[in-house]
Amino acid sequence: MILIIGYGNPLRSDDSIGQHVAQAMQQLLQYTRLQVHITYQLVPELVSLISRAEIVVFIDAQIGSSPGEVIHQIVAPEASIGSLTHHVSPATLLSAAWELYGKAPRGILISITGADFDYGCELSVQLRQKLPTIADQVKAIIESSAKVHVYEENDHA
Amino acid sequence: MGERIVIDPVTRIEGHAKITIQLNDAGEVEDAHFHVTQLRGFEKFCEGRPFHEMPALMSRICGICPVSHLVASAKACDALLAVHIPPTAQNLRRILNLAQIAQSHALSFFYLSSPDLLLGMDADPVQRNLFGVAQAQPQLARDGIRLRQIGQQIIELLGGKRIHPAWVVPGGVSEPLTSEKRDQILAMSHDGFEIALRTLYWYRSVMSNYREEIQAFGVVRTMFMGLTNERDELEMYDGFLRLQDADGTAVADRLNPEDYEQFITEQVEPWTYLKSPVYKPLGYPAGVYRVGPLARLNIVKSCGTPCADEALEEFRKLDHPQSSFHYHYARLIEILYCFEKIEQLLHTPDILSDRVRAHAQPNSDHGVGVSEAPRGTLIHHYQIDENGLITRANLIIATGHNNYAMDKNVLEVAKRFVHGARLTEGMLNRVEAVIRAFDPCLSCSTHAIGQMPLQVQLVAPSGELIDEIKR
Numbered sequence: 293m294i295l296i297i298g299y300g301n302p303l304r305s306d307d308s309i310g311q312h313v314a315q316a317m318q319q320l321l322q323y324t325r326l327q328v329h330i331t332y333q334l335v336p337e338l339v340s341l342i343s344r345a346e347i348v349v350f351i352d353a354q355i356g357s358s359p360g361e362v363i364h365q366i367v368a369p370e371a372s373i374g375s376l377t378h379h380v381s382p383a384t385l386l387s388a389a390w391e392l393y394g395k396a397p398r399g400i401l402i403s404i405t406g407a408d409f410d411y412g413c414e415l416s417v418q419l420r421q422k423l424p425t426i427a428d429q430v431k432a433i434i435e436s437s438a439k440v441h442v443y444e445e446n447d448h449a
Numbered sequence: 450m451g452e453r454i455v456i457d458p459v460t461r462i463e464g465h466a467k468i469t470i471q472l473n474d475a476g477e478v479e480d481a482h483f484h485v486t487q488l489r490g491f492e493k494f495c496e497g498r499p500f501h502e503m504p505a506l507m508s509r510i511c512g513i514c515p516v517s518h519l520v521a522s523a524k525a526c527d528a529l530l531a532v533h534i535p536p537t538a539q540n541l542r543r544i545l546n547l548a549q550i551a552q553s554h555a556l557s558f559f560y561l562s563s564p565d566l567l568l569g570m571d572a573d574p575v576q577r578n579l580f581g582v583a584q585a586q587p588q589l590a591r592d593g594i595r596l597r598q599i600g601q602q603i604i605e606l607l608g609g610k611r612i613h614p615a616w617v618v619p620g621g622v623s624e625p626l627t628s629e630k631r632d633q634i635l636a637m638s639h640d641g642f643e644i645a646l647r648t649l650y651w652y653r654s655v656m657s658n659y660r661e662e663i664q665a666f667g668v669v670r671t672m673f674m675g676l677t678n679e680r681d682e683l684e685m686y687d688g689f690l691r692l693q694d695a696d697g698t699a700v701a702d703r704l705n706p707e708d709y710e711q712f713i714t715e716q717v718e719p720w721t722y723l724k725s726p727v728y729k730p731l732g733y734p735a736g737v738y739r740v741g742p743l744a745r746l747n748i749v750k751s752c753g754t755p756c757a758d759e760a761l762e763e764f765r766k767l768d769h770p771q772s773s774f775h776y777h778y779a780r781l782i783e784i785l786y787c788f789e790k791i792e793q794l795l796h797t798p799d800i801l802s803d804r805v806r807a808h809a810q811p812n813s814d815h816g817v818g819v820s821e822a823p824r825g826t827l828i829h830h831y832q833i834d835e836n837g838l839i840t841r842a843n844l845i846i847a848t849g850h851n852n853y854a855m856d857k858n859v860l861e862v863a864k865r866f867v868h869g870a871r872l873t874e875g876m877l878n879r880v881e882a883v884i885r886a887f888d889p890c891l892s893c894s895t896h897a898i899g900q901m902p903l904q905v906q907l908v909a910p911s912g913e914l915i916d917e918i919k920r
Contacts, residue, residue: 332612336560336579337598340591371580391583392591
């Protein structure tokens with residue numbers, strides 16, 4: 293399974309870009325075993341779901357000077373010294389999946405630069421305009437990662 | 450020279466707080482306080498809003514127990530409408546509230562306190578978290594995560610989303626339960642019950658490691674308060690209030706929760722933003738009481754469900770049944786109860802009825818809603834004008850009821866474990882652990898936002914800061 297987790301606060305304008313893009317992936321990607329999960333924040337309850345995936349893609353917003361910029365990085369499991377309650381990172385979740393279930397999928401963190409993080413239920417104009425392009429970029433990253441991990445041989449529809 | 454220790458912030462609780470400990474010239478603890486350092490003001494900024502917005506607004510007080518506020522707020526709105534809501538709606542609200550209590554208790558027990566209970570109070574703080582638990586005993590961590598997940602999934606099935614569901618409305622609930630959802634909830638509830646029972650057995654096996662803490666956390670003797678029903682059973686949604694002293698004697702019984710202002714008064718102390726309720730007829734300090742799982746189990750005769758009742762019988766045999774350390778034990782029994790009760794309620798004949806809401810315009814200018822939240826008795830009280838706009842809101846939150854008791858417990862535990870001018874991690878953690886046992890939600894109780902770091906300061910009688918530990 294490819295698991296896509298789009299997270300952010302939909303009441304904080306562009307902070308919700310991860311949710312928007314994850315929802316778009318539901319339409320754009322054609323894998324038979326694709327699961328999209330939309331959430332406000334990463335929480336420990338995601339660990340069991342993550343442990344059942346081969347690839348997990350975290351999509352989040354970030355602060356930066358180029359709104360709409362998409363960057364991605366491989367995430368390796370890393371234990372946190374925190375209490376695993378308020379602040380949980382993708383690396384922490386992968387580590388917990390390994391500790392608790394003996395499985396840690398390949399992790400990719402895709403970060404999208406937002407323009408406006410103030411109160412608001414809608415994306416900024418910049419991100420609204422760029423959303424189709426951003427979605428295409430994210431789709432390409434996921435497809436490329438799936439190819440690298442030979443995922444598509446059995447699972448691509 | 451006496452000194453002052455400050456623990457700031459207190460960790461692994463919900464919200465912001467600090468602890469100060471005053472030492473005398475001999476280096477022994479002379480005084481200590483639990484300070485809640487945050488403020489939000491929900492009672493003020495909801496003034497002028499239409500009353501029917503209150504359940505949705507008030508649930509925003511908290512991300513851990515939004516359902517509790519939703520339920521109490523909706524009950525206050527029912528009182529404004531002066532309606533009796535359909536029995537099915539009552540039972541559905543009960544199920545939602547029980548799922549909320551189960552998931553919140555799971556968070557407290559597994560995420561926040563199990564690191565102390567499994568790894569020990571003196572364990573390396575780097576390991577003293579859910580990760581440390583996962584390494585030492587993976588099944589315990591898996592159970593904790595699963596249990597919380599079950600509670601949240603039941604909330605999502607009923608309310609549409611896990612956090613801040615809008616399904617509970619003035620007059621009932623917005624839509625009936627389907628048979629598919631009922632069956633899903635029954636299956637999850639069964640799993641939750643099995644996990645709770647397994648954890649209870651485990652907890653009993655390690656409890657003897659904490660004899661000293663159980664004794665130290667039990668020095669403070671207060672009354673207990675909670676809801677109960679006509680059968681003197683555990684009651685989370687309705688009923689009347691009972692206050693009982695530390696020896697088990699009823700101080701006040703069959704109190705109508707709507708009359709709370711006649712018997713509860715809120716005091717303000719200079720060291721904290723959290724108000725401190727006391728039982729009005731006795732005043733401070735005799736009128737100090739505790740609420741929450743420990744209080745609820747102490748004031749009732751039975752839980753009203755078979756396995757929880759068996760567990761309660763064992764609980765009654767404890768040496769220090771009123772020790773705040775036993776909040777943990779009580780929490781586990783309540784989780785058992787929640788899943789047993791959910792199953793009972795789901796088997797009531799009319800649970801799938803589509804009569805789930807009473808419609809009316811406001812018929813009263815004030816309304817009080819009281820229910821049991823995970824941390825104790827929750828009171829919402831609204832007054833409205835002729836247009837249905839809020840003119841006054843008063844909230845007494847579970848953690849607030851416990852404020853004086855937490856403050857006194859900090860002092861007693863500090864006296865027992867803190868000595869000399871240098872701080873040790875184990876000392877610091879034990880002082881925090883007594884607060885953690887109450888599972889305070891300071892974001893709720895000050896209706897404020899935040900997480901819970903802790904600071905301990907060691908200060909001389911002259912006011913000089915001698916030592917400090919921050920997290």
